[in-house]
Amino acid sequence: MSDKRNLFNKVWDLHTVQTLPGGQTQLFIGLHLIHEVTSPQAFEILRDRKLKVAFPERTIATVDHIVPTGSQARPFLDDLAEQMMSAIEKNCADFGVTLLDLKDDRQGIVHVVGPEQGLTQPGMTIVCGDSHTSTHGAFGSIAIGIGTSNVAEVLATQTMFLNRPKVRQVVVHGQLAPGVYAKDVILYIIQKLGVQGGVGYAYEFAGSTFDVMSIEERMTVCNMSIEGGARCGYINPDQTTVDYLRGRPFSPKDADFERATPWWLSLASGEDAQFDDVVVFDAADIEPTVTWGITPAQSVGVSQPLPRISEVAPEEQTLIREALKFMGLEEGQPIKGTKIDVAFIGSCTNSRMSDLREAARIVAGHKVAGHVKAIVVPGSQLVRRQAMAEGLHLIFEAAGFEWRAAGCSMCLAMNPDKLQGREVCASSSNRNFKGRQGSPTGRTLLMSPAMVAAAAIEGHVTDIREFAGAAVC
Amino acid sequence: MSNNEIKSVTATGISLLLDDIDTDRIIPARFLRCVTFDGLGEHAFEDDRQQDPAHPFNQLQFQGAGILAAGRNFGCGSSREHAPQSLMRWGIKAVIAESFAEIFFGNCGSLGIPAVKASRADLEKLAAAIQKNPKLEITVDLQKLTVTAGDIAFTVTMPDSARDALVTGQWDYLGRLLNAADKVTEHAKTVPYLSGFRA
Ligand code: SF4
Numbered sequence: 001m002s003d004k005r006n007l008f009n010k011v012w013d014l015h016t017v018q019t020l021p022g023g024q025t026q027l028f029i030g031l032h033l034i035h036e037v038t039s040p041q042a043f044e045i046l047r048d049r050k051l052k053v054a055f056p057e058r059t060i061a062t063v064d065h066i067v068p069t070g071s072q073a074r075p076f077l078d079d080l081a082e083q084m085m086s087a088i089e090k091n092c093a094d095f096g097v098t099l100l101d102l103k104d105d106r107q108g109i110v111h112v113v114g115p116e117q118g119l120t121q122p123g124m125t126i127v128c129g130d131s132h133t134s135t136h137g138a139f140g141s142i143a144i145g146i147g148t149s150n151v152a153e154v155l156a157t158q159t160m161f162l163n164r165p166k167v168r169q170v171v172v173h174g175q176l177a178p179g180v181y182a183k184d185v186i187l188y189i190i191q192k193l194g195v196q197g198g199v200g201y202a203y204e205f206a207g208s209t210f211d212v213m214s215i216e217e218r219m220t221v222c223n224m225s226i227e228g229g230a231r232c233g234y235i236n237p238d239q240t241t242v243d244y245l246r247g248r249p250f251s252p253k254d255a256d257f258e259r260a261t262p263w264w265l266s267l268a269s270g271e272d273a274q275f276d277d278v279v280v281f282d283a284a285d286i287e288p289t290v291t292w293g294i295t296p297a298q299s300v301g302v303s304q305p306l307p308r309i310s311e312v313a314p315e316e317q318t319l320i321r322e323a324l325k326f327m328g329l330e331e332g333q334p335i336k337g338t339k340i341d342v343a344f345i346g347s348c349t350n351s352r353m354s355d356l357r358e359a360a361r362i363v364a365g366h367k368v369a370g371h372v373k374a375i376v377v378p379g380s381q382l383v384r385r386q387a388m389a390e391g392l393h394l395i396f397e398a399a400g401f402e403w404r405a406a407g408c409s410m411c412l413a414m415n416p417d418k419l420q421g422r423e424v425c426a427s428s429s430n431r432n433f434k435g436r437q438g439s440p441t442g443r444t445l446l447m448s449p450a451m452v453a454a455a456a457i458e459g460h461v462t463d464i465r466e467f468a469g470a471a472v473c
Numbered sequence: 474m475s476n477n478e479i480k481s482v483t484a485t486g487i488s489l490l491l492d493d494i495d496t497d498r499i500i501p502a503r504f505l506r507c508v509t510f511d512g513l514g515e516h517a518f519e520d521d522r523q524q525d526p527a528h529p530f531n532q533l534q535f536q537g538a539g540i541l542a543a544g545r546n547f548g549c550g551s552s553r554e555h556a557p558q559s560l561m562r563w564g565i566k567a568v569i570a571e572s573f574a575e576i577f578f579g580n581c582g583s584l585g586i587p588a589v590k591a592s593r594a595d596l597e598k599l600a601a602a603i604q605k606n607p608k609l610e611i612t613v614d615l616q617k618l619t620v621t622a623g624d625i626a627f628t629v630t631m632p633d634s635a636r637d638a639l640v641t642g643q644w645d646y647l648g649r650l651l652n653a654a655d656k657v658t659e660h661a662k663t664v665p666y667l668s669g670f671r672a
Binding site (some may be wrong): 014015017018020022023026028030037038040041044049051053054055065066078080081083084087121123124129130131133145146147148149150152153157158159160161163177195196199200202226229231252256259260263295315318319396412413414431433434435436438440443 | 491492493495497498501503504505506507508509510520521523524544545546549551552553554555572573574575576579580583584593632633634637638646647649650651653654656657660661663664665666667669670672
């Protein structure tokens, strides 16, 4: 009999330790990633209750949020950041958890490091005290962000309680047009389904558009599932997934890898797999997409005007007014041509090799507009090193970008990289919330790294398809 | 983290009936530079309060409020438990909203903060009553799943599992999980990637 369960339900069932009378599942967690911001209080809970880490080899720590991307000399200038750094060092040493810290060339943004090291694998349950844990779903795993109390629970028991979500298949068919990237696909999906459309659901991204994507592109898509309200998003494992994992430091080796491969592939949702809901989009309808507001769903295709207040549903109007006012934009105006002050290429959404290569290709031979401050922040030390081996840093620097060390940087500005005052930032990150990039009044326009690169050069929001230097591909 | 039964919460109210209030607004990231949750209460909604002197959290008459009435998709965005921690330390003991983001909802449960859903119309009625009388006592009853305040009364919803945990005082999830340690050890043996993909 064929297995009609989708991947999500197969993996969930495999990790179910017990189901409580109230319906909650005690779920075994295969991989626990931790970082310096959401773990210190969890370790304190363990100390208070005299508990150990149950499966220390299933937890890996790195540092990313507070890490300065300029000088990384210790102690950090920011006392609080230094305290957090010392705390994770001590906690990992005391509890026997491996820490990839600044001295370790495997350090980087936790959602870049996991996949890069081969820690993230199909069929796993993966948690991290960070909402963008959804990124790891790109491999066909159940990957969800959790709070600090949950971090303590997983440290102490390698399990947590969860209610099984429903599963919605989000299908996109067809080939993306030139200049349209994975980032545009997910921004488009969020625009269509809304920021709370995914609440209560896991998203399975399926269809030919995702089939031909690289793993890095799939990570960009899954990364922003949470921006659509879905706590997790995933893509079925296929040969692309297997090829990516072969030879990575934590990937299974030799005979193990040979046994792992068919198992991984067998997890994929079959032709007749069942879903609680299915939505279908056409890749041909997606153009380069830019957010104009204060939620990731407030976006438009770059050739489109901003919405008019009278044209949106009455219950949406308050939020649209608030967003326009905060952003200093007018209803109905074009987004193209909006002046920017800062260009940021980085974050767990778009700081991998493919992102940097594409951005470098666009800026090559150009200069950043005089009034724009532009920075590139690789997602990990390994990405940084690879990019430098390919000479990408030279291209960025020649164009006037700053080339930084790995970390979260200006994605959330818990470190020295911040917007100032009302600055407008063209950003390859994932959140355009008020104050997200460090200035309470700073403004964020989310877009693909290629679009950020073009905006940096022109000094304003530019349609990558019309951008002079770039033969779009 | 003691095993306290939370059957109802009675307190005065504060309302913030805006939609898509994200966790960066509840507690801006710069206040996450800390190794304990102490002191987060005073920074709840810090930037919104700076930008809007009329923000409810700034108003004298709402200091001491314990029940927050909020809009749709409250607490969206980051997983930071700092968000409900800051609300709790500001004084919030229960949240009534049109809907919640999931991680935020779960975090509230971990802290013993009831987070219940109500219709927009009922929330608007409640908000108006709070505005009119900041001293109005509001009761969120988790057993009956009702909210009462003066002559206002309406029903609310909450998933059974979350409600039962609060009502029976079993929202110390860690204790419950620890009790199943042997089962977990056994279960780990059946996970393919922990057994050389032979399981
Ligand atoms: S890059 Fe941004 S979204 Fe990603 S983990 Fe860091 S702060 Fe969070």
